[in-house]
Structures are given as C-alpha cells and as structure tokens.
Amino acid sequence: MRGLIWNCRGAGKKGMATCLSDLISDHSLDFIGLQETMKKKITPRCIRRIDPFGLFHWEWIPSMGKSGGILGGVRHDTFDIVS
Template structure:
C-alpha cells in the first residue's frame, strides 16, 4: 500500500495538478491526502483526470478563503470506504481492505496557522482518535509556531 500526503500549497495551477497526477501514476499510489488545496470544490472531471485508468473515491474539506482545504482519494479496487467524517481540521475515512477485510481509520489533517486555534485543533484531533475503535494512520499538515512566523514575513 502506498499513501501520499502532500501540502500542495494550492491546486489552482495546472502544473501542480499535472505533477500530482504524475506522482499518483508513477508511484502507483493507493491513497492520496492533499492539504492546503485552496479550493472550495472539485468537478468530477478534475478528479477523474488525476487518476486515469483507476477508480478512486474522493472527499474534500473546502478551503476557507485563501487557505486550507483537504482532498482525500482512496483507490476503490483496494479499499472500501465504509464511512467519511469531515471535521473543522480533518477528513477521516474508515477503510476496509477488500483482500483481507482489515478495517482501519485514515485521518488527513491540516492544522491551523493561527496559534489561537491550536487548542481547538488538538481537541478535535484527540476526539476523533479516541472515538475510533480501529487502528489508524494520521498524516497531513501540522502547523508550528515557526511556520506561522514564516507566513507572516
């Protein structure tokens, strides 16, 4: 199983979409977790173009203004998505491996750049993990104070 987590810093440019498509294809990626999409919505044709010849199920958390946004894709012939959950800072999928029926939880996060939201982010993440009866994989963008300082400069 191959999983790609990437803070893409905006999916509005065709070059980034092309690069993402190339990586998914060349690396034979089974799960995609993209942060900072800076997109409110995706058209079906855009998502189909990312994975030609493969069937993926997609879910996204819209960006707020000109920041954030998460896109998660799961290859249908490997995994069945039993449940999607959207939070303020995450997208969660309960997955079942079609080969051995193993169930697990995938959580893709994009932490807030604003330090005053850190407590809300950590509480939400803690709650989603504590309430899951399955083993899990967490990946994504975790902002730190140095990231915030760099963004302000």
C-alpha cells in the same frame, strides 16, 4: 501499501493535476491526501484530470477564504469504503 500526504499550497496551479496523475501512476499509490488545496469546490472535471481512470474514491473539505481545503482519495481495489 503506498500513500502520499502533501501540503500542496494550491491544487489549481498550472501543471498540478498532471503532476498528481503522474505521481499516482509512477509510484502505484493506494491513497493520497492533499492539504491547503485553496479550492472552495472540487469539480468532477478536476478529479478526472488527477484520476483519469477513476481508480480512486475522492472526498474533500472546501477551503475557507484563502487558506485550507483538503482533498483525499483512496483506491477502490485496495480499501473498502464503509461510509
């Protein structure tokens, strides 16, 4: 099982979605957690840019002001999602 926990300091930065997508595929990640996303809302379009094949289940906590925000994803074929 491989995972990544990263204090990314802004998930909306230019090139961040491509970087995350590449990390997921290059390292065969099973889970990913991003802290300090600084995003109040994560859109389906943003998720598709990170996970174009829909291999992960994603959940997030919005940021408050200019700090915070968490985005987490787990691979469907590795984990059973209960609730």
